[in-house]
Amino acid sequence: MDLAVLWAFIIAFAVIAYVILDGFDLGTGILFPLLGRHENRDTAMNTVAPIWDGNETWLVLGGGGLFAVFPLAYAIIMPAIYAPLIAMLLALIFRGVAFEFRFKTVRGRWMWDVSFFVGSIVAAFSQGIALGTLVQGIDIEGRAYAGGWFDWMTPFSLMTGVAVVVGYALLGATWLVMKTEGELHDIARRYAWISAIGTMVLIGVVSLWMPFMEDEFYLRWFTFPQIFYVAPVPILVALATFSLFQSLATGKEIRPFLSALAIFVLSFAGLGITFYPDIIPPHVTIWEAAAPDSSLMFLLVGASVLIPLILAYTAYSYWVFRGKVREGEGYHH
Structure with missing residues (x-):
C-alpha cells in the first residue's frame, strides 16, 4: 500500500471538505451588505450560526496534516504564502468574533456587520491567492524556498x-436559496444568477490560463492520448453548470446548491489531475515530500478514528439544523 498517495488523498479530501463547507458560510458573509434589511442579515447569519465553526475543523486537519505528513512541502509552501495565510487567519478571527458579538449589540451592530463582510472577503481572497501561487510554481533551490516576499502577488494569483x-x-447565494424564504430568498436567487455567471466566466479564464503556466500542465490537458483521460472533467463541469442554471430558472430550492458544490468538487479534481504526482509543481513529488513510512502509518491510525468521527458529527449537526430558517427564529434567540 502506498501510504504517501493515500495521505495525499486524505489531505486533498480535507481541503475540498473545507472549501465547500466553509465556502458557503464565507459566501454568506460576502453577500452580507447586499441582503437589504438588517432582519435579512440576521436570518442569513442564523442559517450558518450552528455549523460555521465545525466547518473550519477541516482547515486544521488539512494544514496540520500537511505539516505532519509532507513536512518538506510544508516547509517550502509556507514561506511562499505567509502574507496571504496570515491575512486569512486574521480575517477568520474577525469573522468568528463578529458572529458572537453581532447579536449582543444594537448600536455597534454596523461595526460587526463590516467585520463579518470584510473578514469573509479577505479570507476568500487570500485562499484564492494561495492557490494561484501554488499553481504558478514556487521557486525552489535545493530543498528550500528561494523566492521573494511578494512572489505570491502576480496577475494570475490575484485573478x-x-x-x-x-x-x-455563488455557494453562499445558493445556500441562502435553499435555507430561507420570502424576500431574502428572492434576493439570494438574484445574486445566485449573477455570481453563477461570474463564476463560470472566471473558471473558464483560469482553466485556459493554467496550461500555459507549465509545459507539464499543457501536455496533460491538450495532447493525445492524455486528453481522453482528462476529458470527463470539463464535460461534467458543463453538465453541472447546465444543472445550476436550469434549477435556478425553474425555481428549484436544493438543486442549485448541490450543482454549485459539484462545480467546486470537479474544478478541484481538475487541479488534482493537473498536479499529480507533484505536490509542488513542477519540482517536488508526493513521495519526495512525504515523511517516513513509519510516521505515515502512525498518523493513519489516528486519522482513521478521527475522520469518521468528524464526518459523523458534521452530518448530525446538518441533520439537526435542516430545513428553512425563518425570520426572527434561529440559533441565537
Missing part, C-alpha cells in the same frame, strides 16, 4: 483570488 471570492458568493 484566482477574485475567482474564489465570486465562487464562494
Whole structure:
C-alpha cells in the first residue's frame, strides 16, 4: 500500500471538505451588505450560526496534516504564502468574533456587520491567492524556498483570488436559496444568477490560463492520448453548470446548491489531475515530500478514528439544523 498517495488523498479530501463547507458560510458573509434589511442579515447569519465553526475543523486537519505528513512541502509552501495565510487567519478571527458579538449589540451592530463582510472577503481572497501561487510554481533551490516576499502577488494569483471570492458568493447565494424564504430568498436567487455567471466566466479564464503556466500542465490537458483521460472533467463541469442554471430558472430550492458544490468538487479534481504526482509543481513529488513510512502509518491510525468521527458529527449537526430558517427564529434567540 502506498501510504504517501493515500495521505495525499486524505489531505486533498480535507481541503475540498473545507472549501465547500466553509465556502458557503464565507459566501454568506460576502453577500452580507447586499441582503437589504438588517432582519435579512440576521436570518442569513442564523442559517450558518450552528455549523460555521465545525466547518473550519477541516482547515486544521488539512494544514496540520500537511505539516505532519509532507513536512518538506510544508516547509517550502509556507514561506511562499505567509502574507496571504496570515491575512486569512486574521480575517477568520474577525469573522468568528463578529458572529458572537453581532447579536449582543444594537448600536455597534454596523461595526460587526463590516467585520463579518470584510473578514469573509479577505479570507476568500487570500485562499484564492494561495492557490494561484501554488499553481504558478514556487521557486525552489535545493530543498528550500528561494523566492521573494511578494512572489505570491502576480496577475494570475490575484485573478484566482477574485475567482474564489465570486465562487464562494455563488455557494453562499445558493445556500441562502435553499435555507430561507420570502424576500431574502428572492434576493439570494438574484445574486445566485449573477455570481453563477461570474463564476463560470472566471473558471473558464483560469482553466485556459493554467496550461500555459507549465509545459507539464499543457501536455496533460491538450495532447493525445492524455486528453481522453482528462476529458470527463470539463464535460461534467458543463453538465453541472447546465444543472445550476436550469434549477435556478425553474425555481428549484436544493438543486442549485448541490450543482454549485459539484462545480467546486470537479474544478478541484481538475487541479488534482493537473498536479499529480507533484505536490509542488513542477519540482517536488508526493513521495519526495512525504515523511517516513513509519510516521505515515502512525498518523493513519489516528486519522482513521478521527475522520469518521468528524464526518459523523458534521452530518448530525446538518441533520439537526435542516430545513428553512425563518425570520426572527434561529440559533441565537
